[in-house]
Amino acid sequence: MKEIKAAMAGTVLNVFIGVGDEVNAGQEVIMLESMKMEIPVEASEGGKVTEVKANIGDFVNEGDVLLVME
Amino acid sequence: MQKILIANRGEIALRIMRTCHKLGIETIAVYSDADQQLPYVHYATKAVRIGEPPVNKSYLNAEKIIEIAKEEQADGIHPGYGFLSENAEFARAVNREGLIFIGPDPETIELMGDKIQSRSAMEKAGIPIVPGSDQVSSLEDACIIAAEIGYPVMLKASGGGGGIGMVKCENEQALVKSFQTVKTRAKAYFGSETIFLEKYIENARHIEIQVFGDEAGNLVHLFERDCSIQRRNQKVIEEAPACSLSADAKTRMYEAALKAGAAVQYKNAGTIEFIVDENEHFYFLEMNTRLQVEHPITEQITGLDLVEWQLLAASGKNLPLQQSDIFAEGHSIEFRLYAEDPITFLPSPGKIEELDWPDFEGVRVDYGYVSQSAVTPFYDPMIAKCIISGDSRKQVIERAIRFFDQLKITGIKTNASLFAHILNEKDYQNGNYSTSYLNTIKM
Structure with missing residues (x-):
């Protein structure tokens, strides 16, 4: 199980993937907005998404799990 | 007005309070849990907590802010810039509660906040639009x-x-x-x-005109600001007066700005933003119905206090000066010091270990943080505005080079090194730049 966490506190602007999707390493999975700029979150490695914890509009803190992959 | 609440944070809250205290007006600061240690909270006559750090729970919580203003028996609310400053519903709610909203009428905010509607209103008024x-x-x-x-x-x-x-x-x-x-x-x-x-207008300059109106219908302009140096369509360096624009173009722009302001019976401080092409044709971009971040450079060249004028206009008083009594002298440049990587421009929150700057003639720093303050990821990453003024643009650049050479800021990444680089760069020194300038220079 791999977790993708927020590197910075911010608002979830967009979620590009859903449960069951295969993602590649380096693929943009979520877009956060923080300090008036958009910060893309990339998958550090490839895998299948098993859970998406972040919803558009959520405020997340640094270190919060955004999605889980296997 | 005897007492006002400032519905904002950081440098602008502090800057507004300075004028209030000079005029003998008491101030109420509001702060989120992330901002409790910042200078503006301590500077206010009284400070009240509004909530948790996220903006929806703090500086955008209109209901709570109005409730605090009433509890504290404030006469008015100054919204600063950003947050609720261009929220017509907020302005209406403030007025409904019998408080003064320090800004223009809610109808004007609403009209100008809708970019499609404002384009059409300006076109009707005879202003060229993009x-x-x-x-x-x-x-x-x-x-x-x-x-x-x-x-x-x-x-x-x-x-x-x-x-x-x-x-x-x-x-x-x-x-x-x-x-x-x-x-x-x-x-x-x-x-x-x-x-x-x-x-999209290429090789354009972003030039804006400061206007001011009062209840009696007086409307004046306070000259222009060149805000072409931007990253991500956000301003980084602004200067007044604009350096490579003919006197004729300036005059035409002042006239257009006054016409635009008059078309909406503009009251209080406002800014008309124009895009100016290589042939000095200018087009209306938008109107900001509030105090602008870069207002200090206008204060430096006119010798006026724009917040004081805002308080006067909001109290129903006439503007203190007529157009023929307003003059601009010298030159002023503002550098927005951000907690960000100077090359990628990515934000860099964290604790400022040491922040110290040289204080010599022509230096004004409007700051929101001091040594040991933390820049948190919840808000805009601007640390301070470094406003350098002098008799000529050349003198301002010399002073600015000296300023950034002696500025000390440690603990976080900032764009200070970018300013040092730009100030020594030929095109900038010659005033030869457009909105794409930051994409073209090499660090």
């Missing part, structure tokens, strides 16, 4: 209109501002790719997915 469209609802329409206007085009949110929610499209392929994203973003940021197209 060639563009009304609302575009489908991608097919967008492609047809963009082809008519001619690429590159800007795809923008009608409810947008502050450089957020706009994308430059070089061709139809780029437009197709960005269309849905811009719509989604418009909805997420501004609550409306209404978007429109504008022609």
